[in-house]
Amino acid sequence: MTGWHPVKKTRTFEDVLAQIEHRIGADGLTAGDRLPPERQLAEQLGVSRSSVREAMRVLETLGVVSSQVGRGPDAGAVLVSRPDSALTDLLRLHLGLAALEPREVIDARLMIERWAAARAATSRPDTAGLAEAITGMDGARSPEEFVEHDTAFHCALAEASGNRLLAAFMRSLRDSLGRYAVEAVVRLGDTSGLQDDHRRILRAVRDGDPGEATRAVTAHLARAYPALLPDLPG
Amino acid sequence: MTGWHPVKKTRTFEDVLAQIEHRIGADGLTAGDRLPPERQLAEQLGVSRSSVREAMRVLETLGVVSSQVGRGPDAGAVLVSRPDSALTDLLRLHLGLAALEPREVIDARLMIERWAAARAATSRPDTAGLAEAITGMDGARSPEEFVEHDTAFHCALAEASGNRLLAAFMRSLRDSLGRYAVEAVVRLGDTSGLQDDHRRILRAVRDGDPGEATRAVTAHLARAYPALLPDLPG
DNA sequence: CGTTTGCTATGGTCTGACCATACTGTGGTC
């Protein structure tokens, strides 16, 4: 062989993706920076605008860019960092495909929740969001409304752990499981026990007692998912 | 107003996405089923093929469909369930954007690992993959090769927990952190201690002792990430 | 100085074409 016939193994838009990712790393781009316009990017890379657009769609799906039409500093493809919606879509679709069972998602939730509570109690974070969510649940007039504030409470707990990845994961799990959560509340009927648990968790976090926080969360989840109690590790 | 001018708020490909997702739910499609060809789908939905293709790209990014060119039963867009690569891409890109810190990813890994070990010990799974990975590490001739089998070990442990979501998450975390893992092994130098830990974990899982499994994993991770030891909860 | 109006850059969509791939069926050959 005298020459190298460049065998095309990757699709064009994958090349574009790799180029953009490389550029992010090389130029040290971060959230808030702008990417070149689609047409310009297409010309630079020697591909059609369609391929650039498909790459953009992928990046948008992954929560890495956000496209705005129009003109001006805020228009065009801007780098963002929003993994939440990507994770939510991922979980929702795979749940819909019956490729994941609710049990697996709930398990993940239990795990994150217990970890986050302990970590939050260790780091002594701001607990305003937690208290506010409890107040909201007190005033809830329907299971849906209760679950809404309950989700806010548990997401706030995850965020209080200081780990954005797990907080995003928590929010996605809750979003994917909203239906099951409402059913669980309806089945339970009385929510006063859940609220007692929430206050106990908040107290433990405020007191900076990781052990008590873990126990409080475990008790809470055992109440919410009685069938899973025997499986709770630790 | 006499008529309703349908305001277009969603982009066309998002409509297509919603339609496909609805069809998945309505027709009970699962992994292995085929979607209509792009051209036919475009005609059915009254949109251009470009929009269908962008929707396909999103679904492919989320690990929900896999497109094969050509003709025959295996060609076209087939529903799959491969959240691994989607999660890996997600984590890698957000790490590249400095939107996630390695610490956050490592924390998630610690959490999953401890949980998976306890769960695996409870369910008494097949441990052949774990033993094989340990053998592979024994024969490794470079840090990279060691890390490769180490990743296999820890992913096998996550899979042994029986939770596919967390197993996928674990694999993605390892893939995103491959570089750091190699550095850690190089820094550590001697891997015999790690191997002792691995054998202790395997023994605990085989004996069906969740408490010991958790302790063994905790000890292992404390050795691998000494700086994180004081933060390990429980 | 403020307002209006037209301009322009941007993403969003559509159309139609062509290519590469891989199965399918047909026909010939042994």
Next chain:
DNA sequence: GACCACAGTATGGTCAGACCATAGCAAACG
């Protein structure tokens, strides 16, 4: 009949070019 070569065809992948909607921007105008 079994096997193989070859044309046919359905599919995704890519490209080019056009047009639309949006939103900032700037010049003209009062």
